[in-house]
Amino acid sequence: MNRTTSLHFLGAGVAAHIYAIVARRVLGPDGLCVTMLDRSHDVPDRTLCVWGSSLSAISAAAVAQWKHVRMGFGQCSIGLDLGSMVYCQYTAASIRALADAQVDIVRETGNAAAPNPEANVSLDSCDRGRDRIPASVSLLQHFRGWRIRTSTAMFDADVATMMDFRVDQSDGVCFVYVLPYAQNEALVECTVFSAAVWDAEQYEVRLRAYIADIIGASDYEVEATEIGIIPMTDRMPQRLHGESWIGIGTAGGLTKPTTGYTVARCVRDAEHMMMSYKRTGVFSVPPLPPGRFRWYDQLLLRIIRDEPHEVPRILWTLFSRNPVEKILRFLDEGTSLTDEVKIFWSLPWRPFLRAIIRR
Ligand SMILES: Cc1cc2nc3c(=O)[nH]c(=O)nc-3n(C[C@H](O)[C@H](O)[C@H](O)COP(=O)(O)OP(=O)(O)OC[C@H]3O[C@@H](n4cnc5c(N)ncnc54)[C@H](O)[C@@H]3O)c2cc1C
Structure with a gap:
């Protein structure tokens, strides 16, 4: 490509x-100019996990990976082989x-209020408060995790625990997430789906109980703490703010309402946008996924809001009665209607029926 392409990032x-990494990969380095404006260029301490192929545009940035995952509920725990996925x-x-190693980025500091008319496109990660569809349900996924080091070997470093519901469920849907890095080192995170965040002690009581009773460790050091909040809402923000001014990331509506997963969706969105620009000279966003996926998310959000005690059993059944690769594809909105009928057939149907009736 001989033309110059300038990308201006708001946030x-x-x-x-x-998006910068994908632009470099699709458009090549020649003539690519990238500027980023943020109120602060400090990097948040944020653990980001993604399932899928190990050959994505960002895979060189991976810091750990697992081929097996575990789920826990009631008296049971199951290990699942991810097959062709990681x-x-x-x-x-x-x-x-990775972006800094591949792209020359000019960084500016300040409030990102307006697009840059000189750029080919302004890609905006700041929430402009404009709705394409307003929220009908607004909850939060919130968590607090400890990176711990145990005095003896306690973890199977090949198996990540995605959801273990064997914790107190009295204040909202709660599960523990474990990412083991070595036999004596792991991130153990207490994750909650509810309307409001908790006091630190509420998460920590559950973390201490889980580490003692399920992991079985009594002697350990907490080396770091991670906290986070991700919106769980069916709100769809407006993406196109003006000519060549496009919302991306969470502000662009790319956070999956029921899981909080955003990273893989950004990679796919960026690939579509950069390929369309390469082909046509215009940055276009991909079409929205079929509306039924938004409806499934809404049903689950209503169940989380109105019948949180049903959620652990639903999610356990989802993973324990279906092939894990199919469920991960379903969560990525890549399944067929026939697959989805089979998946819903396997689930406890009464809470879904009530969620369809109730708004
Ligand atoms: C703790 C945590 C863990 C997560 N884990 C996962 C995970 O495992 N997998 C996954 O897929 N997703 C995860 N997510 C969700 C999502 O991937 C992250 O929130 C991700 O950071 C979203 O990227 P973003 O660029 O949209 O937002 P951010 O990374 O938050 O970036 C937005 C940027 O915009 C800047 N900004 C905002 N407004 C302005 C303004 N007016 N002027 C200037 N700058 C501004 C901010 O300073 C910030 O730097 C997680 C989120 C959190 C909070």
Whole structure:
């Protein structure tokens, strides 16, 4: 490609760096000019996990990966082989480091209020408060995790625990997530789906109980703490703010309402956008996924809001009665209607029926 392409990023978070990496990969380095404006260029300490192929545009930024995952509920726990997929961990810092290694980025500091009319496109990670569809349900996924080191070997470093519901469920849907890095080192995170965040002690009581009773460790050091909040809402923000001014990342509506997963969706969105520009000279966003996926998310959000005690059993059944690769494809909105009928057939149907009736 001989033309010069200038990308201006409003907000320089995780999404901005993913789009810069994909732009470099699709458009090549020649003539690519990237500027990023953020109110602060500090990098948040953020653990980001993604399932899928190990050959994605950002895979060189992976800091850990697992071929097996575990789920827990009631008295049971099951290990699931991801088959052709991997569960990969990145960090905000590793994605930024990959972008810096591949792209010359000019960084500016300040309030990102308006697009840059000189740029070919302004890609915006700042929430402009404009709705394409307003929220009918608004909840939060919130968590607090400890990176711990145990005095003896306690973890199977090949198996990440995606959801273990064997924790107190009295204040909202709660599960523990474990990413083992070595036999004596792991991130153990207490994750909650509810309307409001908790006090630190509420998460920590559950973390201490899980580490003692399920992991079985009594002697350990907490080396770091991670906290986070991700919106769980069916709100669809407006993406196109003006000519060549496009919302990306969470502000662009790319966070999956029921899982919080955003990174893989940004990679796919960026690939579509950069390929369309390469072909036509215009940055166009991909079509929305079929509306039924939004409806499934809404049903689950209503169940989380109105019948949280049903959620652990639903999610356990989802993973324990279906091939894991199919479920991960379903969560990525890549399944067929026939697949989805089979998946819903396997689930406890009464809460869904009530959620369809109730708004
Ligand atoms: C702790 C945590 C863990 C997560 N884990 C996962 C995960 O495992 N997998 C996954 O797929 N997703 C995960 N997510 C969700 C999502 O991937 C992240 O929130 C991701 O950072 C979203 O990228 P973003 O660029 O949209 O937002 P951010 O990374 O938050 O970047 C937005 C940037 O815009 C800047 N900004 C905002 N407004 C302005 C303004 N007016 N002027 C200037 N700058 C501005 C901010 O300073 C920030 O740098 C996680 C989120 C959190 C909070």
